[in-house]
Amino acid sequence: MVATSFDYQKATSVEQAISLLQSHDGDAKLLAGGHSLIPTMKLRLNSPALLIDVSKIEELRGIREEDGHIVIGAMTTHYEIASSDLLAKKAPMFVEAAKVIGDIQVRNKGTIGGSLAHADPAADWPAVVIASGAKIKIHGPDGARTVDADDFFTGFYTTAVGENDVLTSIHVPVPPKGSKSTYAKFPQPASRYALVGCAVQLTMDGNKVSDCSIGFTGVSDAAFRDSNAEAALKGKELSGESIQAAADACADGVDIMSDHFASEDYRKHLAGVFLKRALENLK
Template sequence: MIPNKFDYQKATTVEEAIEYLVEYGDEAKLLAGGHSLLPAMKLRLNNPVKLVDINRIPGLKYIREENAMLCLGAATTHYDIESSELVKSKIPMLCQVAASIGDLQVRNMGTIGGSLAHADPAADWPAGMLATEAIIVIQGPEGTKNVPAKDFFMGLYTTALAENEIITEIRIPIPEGNIGTAYAKCVQPASRFALVGCATIISKNNGLCDRVKLAFTGVSVNAFCDEAVEHALTGHAPDVDNITIAAEKAAINVDVLSDHFASENYRRHLAKVYAKKALMEAANNL
């Protein structure tokens, strides 16, 4: 449990952090909460030469509302989100996602930006980001860009983030109208990551769902929006029959993961069960 030798560097601005990334390329790693990175380093699965600590950069930890967007600083901890009244009042599902991560100690250290950059296939945040159609704000040497969540997660531990870029903010459109949200999670019993995590937002107009967003984590190599489920429920009343029919479409046209906790077959089944749980809960929250 001893990492390779590395050089620790505290960055005081985002620009400074980017400079290190430019200089060291793939030999540099950003340290945010460190809850995935440090174990990987101790197991020598990840051996950065330069560890750039971004925790001391001012102005990366905040939760605020701006132009109908929930704006979260990238270094905001899971616990800060879990306990935010603002988040709870606008998109309560995000508080559920945050609260389902690890234990309190983990949530006090781990950050949303760190989790997104790491893109563990079983991490909780990616599902929440996809279901809310969040925008990941990324800064690099050339300036900033906004990447929609659906374009951000590209595979196993793979994202749209380039080697010399850093996530600075997450912007989440605040849904309008009569909305219901929920996150339903089946935990992997050893790690307590998501075996299947399902985040959803539905909105109801004239008794029918006019908009359904539903995303899974843990099911495939990266989190994804399940359009088949979304289409099946859109235009229908969010009642138990329609939700059951829609949930049956879950994870049909995706490559599903398999491990000793859940085979492909069982995981696909769980996706249906948890899609239904999430949709039912969201419907009850309308």
């Protein structure tokens, strides 16, 4: 497997990366961990003239707490997230999800920013960032902006990141006291991507669910937030009954994918099963 010929350049700053993107007019791509992009280039599904390696830009790396948010640099690897004490303490769903992405080798190299920008409909991170209520920071030629995770995934492999933009960080609000979160996944047996992945964050007020957010991946052509399922839980006790109601309500009104691993109705069924399992974990 040989990719088409391209130039490689290491960027030392976000600004430099943006100007390189601009100067190549759609014919350049950013390289993070490379675990989504390089395979597609080997298959010649992607043939950029220039690869801009942004993985070494220091400001894009690391996990820190800042103004009530946990800020995850876009070039932080899945492994770094899986072993972050800060996330384990404050947003354990990120650690849980990071541990089930790909395999050791993929986790060592793949980055959260790369995964989000690639927006594979079966990737794990999209469900998690949606359920966490994260904001995604994007730098472009006109400066920086943030996009709510809910609005970030715009369709099949498409996101709010523009042609000349760099996704720079993910800002996860520190969940209020009484919050719990988890990620439940049914892996596609060959690739181990999510056939269905369900991330849930709950805030409890006594024994009632005062707030909740649910993100699904693998189900539709883009990850989505499931407000129907959320509505079935809000204000309710977390019981067998409310959990079943949420499972029955989930993945409604979305176009559900179908392939040789899971047809539409089975996938929809799985969405309910894994929402249930996530909620049972949090009970």
